[in-house]
Amino acid sequence: MYTQALNMAEADDRGLEDAATAAQFQTRIDADERIEPNDWMPAAYRKTLTRQISQHAHSEIVGMLPEGNWITRAPSLRRKAALLAKVQDECGHGLYLYAAAETLGTSREELVDAMLAGKAKYSSIFNYPTLTWADIGTVGWLVDGAAIMNQIPLCRCSYGPYARAMIRVCKEESFHQRQGYEIMLTLCRGSDEQKAMAQDALNRWWWPVLMMFGPPDATSQHSDTSTKWKIKRFSNDELRQKFVDATVPQAQYLGLSIPDPGMIQDADGHWRYSEIDWTEFKQVLAGNGPCNRDRLAARRKAHDEGAWVREAAAAYAAKRAQRRIAQAAE
């Protein structure tokens, strides 16, 4: 119902990819020009961006679930309002990103269907459960913190609509991150019980958050072309290291221990973390994380149970249009 006009077979001139046009495109990228929806672009560029932006949108929407899990149980009215507003922001990001993806020619409906069918990915971090209130603090502090690390460079992405979306998203995410950290600070200044709750949450989220930056550079599949097209500006490992370096002092300030006894600070001041267990990452990616099934089931349920509402809205809109035509004819 969202964008019927986009639900059609591709019928443009994307077949005309001669070497000269492709070279011209690359020259524009190299000159840091923004590519806009109506500009010529290689089919692979379009495909890569459609995949990346829609995965990002799906992540925002699925990401509403673990945090939404605590809206009805937030421990004070102030926290409840802040959390609800935050989850609403994530929804807004999702909508905004679907709109950015649609500028590349695929409808939101199609993109959502692919996600519900389990064919499109979303960030694996949302396949972990939020068990205590401290998880809400940790998700804000670390998950949003990691997302910001990933997304700030995307504000300079070569594709205009995505870059512009990221500027707005990053502003809100950094607010969320501070909110999360403030929850942690309150817990860490609270009772022993609260501090233990904060430490437990950090223990559970630390390694999954490091995995958010994706596989190590040596094994990453997409980085080369994405870098050439200025979709990606830093490698997974570079961003991961930046995140760790920024986060360790924050944990120290809270009085929490990073659950990595082997971590050391090198001569250049970088915090060197231990080997990441990529088996776990692959398992979660393969659908075997603690919440993969629940998350998809929840999204499918909302979609299926809402079908009659969307049909009603479409039917009413059609009736109204009919009546207008009839009135005009009178």
Add this chain to the structure above:
Amino acid sequence: MPVANIQVSETPLVLYALRRADDALILGHRLSEWCGHAPMLEEDMALSNIALDLLGQARELYSYAAKVEGKDNDEDRFAYLRDVRQYRNLLLVEQPNGDFAQTLVRQFFYSAFADLYWRAMMTSRDAALAAIAAKSEKESAYHLRHASEWIIRLGDGTDESHARAQAAIDHLWAFTGEMFAVDEGERALIHADIAIDPGSLRGRWLTTLSGVISEATLELPQTGWMQQGGRSGRHSEHLGHLLSELQSMQRTFPGQTW
């Protein structure tokens, strides 16, 4: 470790503010249950937005009640440390979300009242209530517009949506009478021009309803028996479950700062 309910000195004005605060909190809580589960993302946004407005209204009203009461209660103690018998909200707002039609009909009945109510309360001689009314009126007007548009879409949409909307109207109608009821304490506040007589809004409320409902090709039930009790803490079974979720942190970890 004891987790005591707070004691509230329910003077007429404290009680008056608490009742409206409870309405807003409980309805806001219900709407927030949709967040992440709505039929379309636009409604995840809209319902959360309305929930946030209501939560804001609740917080102002609780804070005002606390100020009037003049003890050590505050917004969180009112929300988290009263049990089901101490809650004073309308039965209507605690009714479960049901399907989207039920949620929107509940919202429509309430917002059509709240819009008139808050507008009238702007002239209250109580400056604090008048100020809360001025803010709430703007919000309620939007809530009413949103709900009305949906009632029309659902009623005049498909056969299924029409049937669901009509079923929701028939089901929730019996909870609307309570909005217009007044007890002795409130009567005194009305005489003092602190409160308004909700009974005086009933005609206009019905006019708003009839307009939307008829455009939606739906029907209002013939007035029948009306359920009451929420204002004096005699609730439906649904509220206890809502509160056990809402209050779980404060009850599990008493006396801590979050």
